[in-house]
């Protein structure tokens with residue numbers, strides 16, 4: 015059997031810039047607005063209308079370029095890409111072609127020091143509208159397509175990588191890193207479900223001709239990207255093993271069948287007849303404007319992860335999870351700094367375990383908006399302070415949190431705990447009494463423990479805490495139980 019050829023994977027990513035508007039007119043854009051309600055003569059492509067470039071979109075694109083270490087073209091150029099499709103009202107798209115805003119650049123695959131993925135270019139372009147198939151139940155319109163032009167003209171940043179990736183997992187990790195980076199800078203809102211990031215996947219085999227052998231279009235979830243990459247690698251390697259001729263193809267993704275489907279041969283690729291856009295001047299970025307963007311750039315997630323590990327002794331997984339979303343990382347940092355100021359030891363890890371754990375409410379906020387459902391920072395600092403000085407245990411802390419969530423209680427945790435008498439019981443004499451009560455009634459479990467099944471200790475601990483109505487100090491109870499059980503040995 016022939017040796018396996020090494021896969022080479024590159025991505026073309028379209029990111030919607032978070033301007034809330036469009037690239038060449040003053041329309042606003044909101045996801046989910048009634049169809050064709052956010053349009054004007056410019057984005058409808060009516061004759062005589064002229065595009066005017068939105069500088070805010072340029073500013074966000076500049077920020078992205080700086081974050082991705084790309085090289086600015088101080089003068090770049092818009093171009094017309096000509097093709098006919100119902101969701102493209104002017105019959106051409108305004109994009110950048112020969113002179114993009116940025117060339118080059120790179121972003122780490124996972125974290126600082128790891129392998130990097132190189133970029134070849136970043137450019138600005140406008141999005142098209144959306145075609146919607148009419149559901150079969152709609153008798154009058156069955157078989158038709160409808161067009162919604164709200165999205166037409168919204169600003170996209172296209173980011174093209176070199177073929178530096180080698181598999182589906184790598185592609186997914188890198189894309190997640192890219193989106194976190196852009197979100198941290200405020201370049202992109204990052205709502206995948208609203209199409210803020212879409213991706214084309216190019217797969218080739220090293221040694222089997224130059225350039226990609228397949229391009230899978232328009233993937234809008236990290237999972238689908240990973241699956242499409244792996245599917246294409248396997249398919250192409252299979253063809254190569256059989257000695258088949260490898261013809262470059264353009265493909266679609268079928269999420270239900272988890273496979274790519276043939277759309278057309280690459281050789282048939284349409285000629286888009288690009289030419290410079292005559293209705294727009296060259297895009298010039300003055301050095302001062304660029305320096306301003308460089309100065310405004312916030313700490314990037316890769317650096318922040320590293321700092322959280324060094325400064326606050328977080329595990330890598332914790333730092334990574336916190337930095338997945340800037341508002342979560344900011345919330346955690348605010349709480350941690352306040353706890354640390356109050357002298358709480360290990361504030362960073364305590365806050366991390368709660369911010370990533372019980373404080374999250376996935377029912378209220380989906381994963382990409384995590385952080386919007388947290389209690390106010392002052393409430394959390396108070397709660398974790400009580401935990402840290404052993405006034406309450408984590409069971410009671412959850413109870414306080416539950417009360418707050420139910421909206422029945424507006425008291426600070428400290429008041430709630432004092433007024434409800436939920437303070438932790440740490441007195442060994444009191445807790446010892448509860449332990450005796452539990453052990454005396456559970457002779458069989460005690461014998462199991464003495465017979466070597468030490469896991470029943472957790473059960474006994476639970477029983478004692480139950481008797482204290484959750485107020486017993488688990489550490490003290492555990493120590494007492496172990497001592498008392500030893501006394502049962504014959």
Ligand SMILES: [Zn+2]
Nearest residue numbers: 039041054057
């Ligand atoms: Zn418009």
